[in-house]
Amino acid sequence: MAEKDQQVYPLPVSTNTQAKHDEDEEAGTVLSKEAGTVPSKELRKKRMKCLAYVVAFAVFQIGIILVFALTVMKIKTPKFRVRSATFESFNVVTTTSAPSFDMKMNAELGVKNTNFGHYKFDNSTIYFFYKGTQVGSAFVSKARARARSTKKFNVVVDLTTTNLPSNSGLGDDFNSGVLQLTSQSELKGKVELMKVMKKKKSTEMSCTLTISLADKAIRDLNCR
Template identity: 55%
Template sequence: MAEKQDAMGRAPAPSHVNPYGRVDEEVAEVAERDERRKKRMKCFVYLVAFIVFQTAVILIFGLTIMKVRTPRFRVRSASFNTFNVATANTNPSFNIQMLAELGVKNANFGHYKYQNSTIEFYYRGTKVGEAPVPKARAKARSTRKFNVIVDLSSTNVPTNLLADEFRNSAIIPLTSQSKLRGKVEIMKIMKKNKSTNMNCTMEINISSEQLGNISCR
């Protein structure tokens, strides 16, 4: 039997066909595309966050661990083995053997190896003593302490200058100077030459036979 036709002569759609099927497929496709877009955005955000984190780590690493600082070399304290001081105006003098404790402060994250050097002591610009500084190594983030024996003598100091000093005070003012040349080695991958200069002032108190007022820069 021929199928019935509508007024326009078209055959009616089969009753089992879902008129909303195409719409459902389009909605599913849109949802799938949106889900993929969200995943891509999430991956992009993660990638950016990782890059920022890595950059921050490298920056902090470069500004802290890999930054090379100048070590500090200074006189820390002293004691005396012999202490001969004559304060008479006619013939003032001093002959002192000093056991000085020195320190090399290394603030770097790597060892500081320095070469042999010399420390010199001056009284009012006149050299009155010196001592050798043997080569050694200051460990990372630590201070190397060691002692040197210095014979201080006023032989080259003008008598009138020393007489005026003893007349006005009971101290012997001293300055110390030295220079260490060495290398800072960080993580065995980077070595950098670093020199440090000592420039300290101090006073020997004649009455108490003690070293005080140490100031270094």
């Protein structure tokens, strides 16, 4: 009976062993927290960096589109000009009673196309005037001015005073030694970009030619 009533008591745990166990649990908790926190910060940094790259790329793309739209896609009006002129024949009658002239002029014309596409223009006519009265004309054949280039061609013009009125004041100009003519014309055509986009464009010529009677040559040529 004494053996049955005997109780068994657990061995006491030393204070040092319990403290060490608590420290191990606390360290494990700290490590587990750090292990979960560090990857989260790195992930946020990577996401922010990726977002910055996406925004920078979008801004770059928008810039490229704007530059393309303002340069390549912007269609400008070509310029039509008299570039130079020489005379094959030069006959001038300076008598005060019936002053007149009869000239054959070889004029070089130019169509300056600053667009990034071809400019195709139709047939046209260039007219020459003396004080508002037509004294000559020439036919301009249809052609094409290449992208960002100047199409040059020549026309021969017969200039004569047949239609001039008697009070035109031609004698006064002869006395001054210079003769001033003006030229006018209009070209109608289309600018073609990348064989896809086509836009109608018309260009007008307005030039003033000052002829030296003594030199039988163009002294001044001004176009606008």
